[in-house]
Amino acid sequence: MEQTVKKFSIKEIKEFIASIPYNKITIKDILSFEKTKENKILAGVIALLLGLFIMGVLMYLLHGHHAYNVTREHPWGLLIAVYIFFVVSSTGLCIVGSLGDVFGFKDYMLISKRAIFGSIVTILSGFAVIAFEIGHPVTMLIYNIVSPGLRSAIWWMGTLYGLYLTFMIIEFMFLLKNDMKNARTFGLIGLLVGLAAHSNLGGVFGFLNARTISNGVFYPTYFILTAFITGIFIAFIMMGFRYKLNFTKEVQVMLSNLAKIQGLLISILIFFVTWKMLTDIYGGMENRSGVAIHILGSWTFWAEVILAMLIPIYIILKSKGDDTKKLFYASLGGMVGIFFMRYNLVHDTQLKPLQMMKTEQYQLAPQWVHYFPSAAEIMISLGGLGICLALYYVGTKLFNLDSDTHH
Amino acid sequence: MANYGMALDYKNCINCKACEVACKEENGVELGAEKHRIWVGGNEPDGIWPLLNIASAAFMPSQCQHCENAPCEEVCPTHATYYDDNGVVRVDADKCILCSYCMNACPYDARYVDSRTMTVDKCNFCSETRLARGETTTACQNTCPTKVRIFGDLDDPNSEISVLLRTREHFTLKTHLGTKPKLFYML
Amino acid sequence: MAIEISRRKFLQGSVALSVIGGTSVGVSPLFSEEKEEQGELSITTKTGTGKAKLVPTLCEMCVNKCAAIARVENGIVTKLDPNPMFPKSKNMLCPRGNAGIQALYDPDRLKYPMIRVGEKGEGKFKRVTWDEAYNAILNGTDKFPGMAKILDEEQDNRSSFLFCAGEGMAEHTFKTFYSAFGSSNWLNHASICLQTVSSAYNLTLGAYPGADLENATYVIMAGANRAEAIVTPDTMTLFKNTKGRGTKLVCIDPRFTNTAAKADKWLPINPGTDLAFVLALTYVVLKEELYNKEYVEANFNDFEIYKNHIISHGYTPEWASKITAIPAKEIYTIAREFMQHAPKAIYYPGRRSTFAANDFQLRRAMAIFQALGGGIDTKGGLVFGKKLELGTHEGLAPLYFQAASRAVQEVDRGEGKPRYDDCAIVTESGSWLAWRDRFLENRMPYKVRGMFVYKHNPMLNMPNTKKTAQMMKKMELTVVIDTMPSDTVMYADVVLPECTYLERTDPVNTFPGVEPSIAQRNKVIEPMYESKPLIEILRGLTQKISKPLFEITKKYDMDVQDMISKIANSAADTNTTEDANATIASAPKSEEDIFAEFDISLPFKESQEKINEHMVHELYGEEGVKALKEHGVFYPNMKQFFKQVSANEFQYYPESEKAYSVNNGAPKTESGKVECNLAFLAEKGIDPMPTWKNDFAFVVPKGKFRMLTGRHAQYTQSSTANNSMLHDLMPSNYVWINKRVADEMNIEFGDEVEVSSPTGKVTIKAYPTEQIAPNVVFFIHGFGSQSEELTWAYKNGGNDNAVITDKVEPIYGAAAMHETNVEIRKV
């Protein structure tokens, strides 16, 4: 037994970390980029977003939850949606990254490292945002362990995502060291934990039997599907920037293969959503059908459908997945669509008031719960995007995210 | 050790909201319309003046149902929401991380955020105040002009509430969700 | 114990203030130095589990005086609980009673005596000491004349001061001051509240009775809203039995109220036409001979005349249905059902009766209709109940030679009392509206120049606010005793802060009924700031003014001059006979003796606690005194009778001891009969029997609306509008308007609309609802305050009285508040 269980000493861990290849850079290096107009704009935008984050956080620190527009009837707001947006992106990137290094599809090897790094960056951004939504993050760290709520989907989701992040980092380190065997092991564990975490996130909603629109098995599976779709969108975006849309042949092949998968996934998604709507509306549950019809009337739902589904599928079908440039732009739009998808999920769950009577003399009986994010919520959310982009940029400087030449 | 529940003679209710004020003053509930542990729902009566449907204008007093199978307790990641020895569903403010999951999970809209502690709060059958002092009524029951509420131990077959539940027809809210509420509405 | 943070801050603030306060004499912001940031006010108490003092007291958030137990922890009132021992309030406190803590700790409270430094009505005051305030009342300032100057100029006509008071446990104390002062101008809430109903029942049945709703099986509630206008014990009793559970409740109201929601039948009626409804009920009962013949035979005066009157006028249900909009079929049914249930059937008398010009006759018709079923002084009917007597406390009523009577025209009805006759035909207690008109139009036979106001807010509670403002402006010296910076306070020259009811012991009182008792308000905590209970305010004031006023009396009062000259004579005449000796013994020996009769501070010399003790001890001994201190409530055999029946129910008297019948079922009139036909009214040109007049008809020109006003369960008239807890429950009042009409006018929920009449206009938010008729609108009364010192109430909602025309009911001079047609315009 002694031999099989290998104990790591601190020293060994230190050595392991020290052996990870990275570029020695200074702040100056980070600030030095090719001063094209586009880059300057991009840099400005990221700085602005980070600034917003700081402002939003300050507002939160000054006013607590009063800085948010969440209410008794709508306790989950934009920050939850943005958190979901990031963690789904992370899971998606993890899936895309795993295609090469876990499942061994050679074509996809060249995005693995970048995707895995992306998954780390996105989940960190997600955590950065949720830290300001959870009222007491420190208490959470303590009592998640001291008195774990094992029947709580949110506990599993949070805990598993924590583990997932750890595995992703380890996998990434092995990838950097080109230790493909260990990378595969940790990649596989990470992927499985990630999928478990992710379906638990769906479960967070699926378990809500008070909320008929979300209740059931739909969200846990739907989440995995949409994660994969998100991963591919982001893959296009990352590669598009990396190659400034001048894809090498290898990349072109990989991307158009990814596009074909994307076509299939989006078709399934459309099929899913159509059937969800049909069963919601004609399923004979009065409450649920009302909500579904209400959703059909909201522009955010159509933003999701058009941007994340219809436009990308149209382009993919039209060019058989070969028009990667257009698909790069469609993916940018797709991510906006995916944002609305997350926002809608959170908002729609809470659309129907649980208490439908008037509790004040002068009041209209509650019909639908209204919510629009506050300035602080919007700033922190945009800030999350800023953090994500900044970390990714620093990563590109710090690490070699391109595939290594050995294969 | 008891198993507390409450029966409501809800037809008595005149929607005066004395219960809400008594609850706030007894338990230090914040002011602010959405910060209430207890509420009374009313409707605009159906119909067109002068032919209004009286039956449609009933008042429904309500509060946390102290579900025996409480979704709020199930979803709480830190066990901040728990059943105490008396079968009362309570929130331990020290453990609550304000993830708000319970607020979404409670089918009865019984929970709100206390903005002083930034934790979730709700009716606790006056456990920290009246019950802690050994009193046997809740603030909302005690003050009610038309005596809508009867609070007591469901496990004691001789308690007033047990007798009532054996002898009078009653219903619970959203029974189909399987939450097993312990607020009983008397017909 | 846990006190909420902001509360603690607030209390610390107030303590700090009383230390440094002396130096901070400013002009305007005297009211609320530690007022919390608007919108952030969140004071609630949380009770603790440690040591607490429990004090039995009585609520004064409204007229009912429910018994409460105050919980005091570390000197702070943390909770008001119902006191189960009081039969009148039966273990309950309503929302307002529970929110009494917020009245006590309202940061806007009046804290110090103040005198006016700005213009009248401007609300600019200067903080002064009590002594300075009394001085200002006596001697005036450069802004207003003092009492001494006014009385001197008016040659000691004490009636040059008006005294007015709202209802309250210490109203009696204030009235004692009024009597001692010697004015004849007294006005209170009666003529804007219950004057006509109480007078009509008094004249017809000999008393304004209670209703035994516990045992009645059929109740008609018309023009009363017990689910929202809380009256104890009626509110608590009635609604446990309605909805097919023993008492059939028929609600007649132009609005669908909470009472309607709790009723078994609701019928909307055209406002002001209830008289036609009752006459038609009477018609059915007489025509079909459904009345209790035995009872009528034994207890009615002029029954045949009345019967003939009703039948010959043809007051049929068909006739009434055109006037009232209540279907004839329903009138037949109700009349028959009522008599089937009689005598356990009640036509509920109601309380506020300032609705229409025909109020008095309506209430007479109701009383007679009730009596036709025999439901008088009997279980399940209207009941007179028993009253536990109290001992006496000496008042003082000096006779001032110069004091003018209030009347323009004196009508002597044998008792030598002057009558107030020119505006209202019957009343002697006074019509506020008519008085105000007379004062404004200089129709008083002498000048009224000063005014004392106690616990009353005429600025908001009298129809036609503009006129009240004119009256307040014209008054040269106005002293207001209040707890809050009310709209009336804004017009004061001297403001005297009374402490709230939780900070004082008030006169012990007796509460008659089927289950009579005596109850006492005990002081819960010491008065905050520099506020004082009324009795102490008056003690200080009268000690200050008694002597100087006597000097004026000496100057003008011939009787007093006479007496003084007698002293002089007797002093000169030292050599006297026995006979003369006797005369001198009863004659004053010195001026001090004469002054003793005019020392108006005498009634306020003792503490309220002492006075109460004396009044109770005289009849009920130590037991009564002790019970009132310990329990706040007393009645003979209480120890033996009072029992807890269940968690919610208590027994006060065993069934056999309840005073359902105290007069063998007969009315309490002088004749011992139900008075159908009052000849003395005819002498004054008033219908001796209830009669419908065509000009009572409900007429609303197209495009206009009839305006109604009334209560809400969470507010008391104008006095709770600044209560942060209640404000939280219902932030404002809205105007009720029919939904379909609102749709046509493009008015949506919450839209601002302007409601106007020839009297004035207000803007208010709209509440479109099917719960009101298409040509009627409704305001909850008590909102729209204009006092900037009220954080929550200032300009919150609409003041109904700015729009309601000051129409006067002709017989008692009561206000007729529901006779104004208004226009509505979206703004």
Ligand SMILES: Nc1nc2c(c(=O)[nH]1)N[C@H]1C(S)=C(S)[C@@H](COP(=O)(O)OP(=O)(O)OC[C@H]3O[C@@H](n4cnc5c(=O)[nH]c(N)nc54)[C@H](O)[C@@H]3O)O[C@H]1N2
């Ligand atoms: N339009 C319209 N007008 C109405 C009515 C209506 O329904 N509609 N209702 C009418 C009726 S029924 C009535 S009874 C009258 C009531 O009219 P008011 O007798 O004027 O009664 P409130 O509005 O309660 O005002 C009482 C005043 O007393 C003060 N106060 C409260 N507690 C204390 C205390 O302990 N001590 C002192 N010194 N002051 C205190 C309050 O701050 C307030 O200024 O209004 C009448 N006016």
Ligand SMILES: Nc1nc2c(c(=O)[nH]1)N[C@H]1C(S)=C(S)[C@@H](COP(=O)(O)OP(=O)(O)OC[C@H]3O[C@@H](n4cnc5c(=O)[nH]c(N)nc54)[C@H](O)[C@@H]3O)O[C@H]1N2
């Ligand atoms: N919560 C609360 N309770 C109170 C008070 C308070 O301020 N708040 N005030 C106390 C005082 S001082 C009083 S006087 C009483 C008043 O008690 P009530 O007299 O019962 O109350 P109001 O609301 O003045 O009027 C009663 C009802 O008459 C209706 N009405 C108006 N016009 C007509 C009509 O022509 N015919 C008929 N049939 N109905 C009509 C109104 O819509 C209203 O619902 O309440 C007492 N109790």
Ligand code: SF4
């Ligand atoms: S106190 Fe009683 S009557 Fe009033 S609203 Fe509450 S439950 Fe209803």
Ligand code: SF4
């Ligand atoms: S009513 Fe809601 S808060 Fe109360 S126990 Fe049930 S689920 Fe929990």
Ligand code: SF4
């Ligand atoms: S908000 Fe608090 S009580 Fe509710 S689920 Fe989260 S930790 Fe538990």
Ligand code: SF4
């Ligand atoms: S039982 Fe106590 S805590 Fe619960 S609603 Fe009633 S008063 Fe409030």
Ligand code: SF4
């Ligand atoms: S009815 Fe309410 S406000 Fe009036 S005395 Fe009773 S508890 Fe106080």
Ligand SMILES: [Mo]
């Ligand atoms: Mo009144």
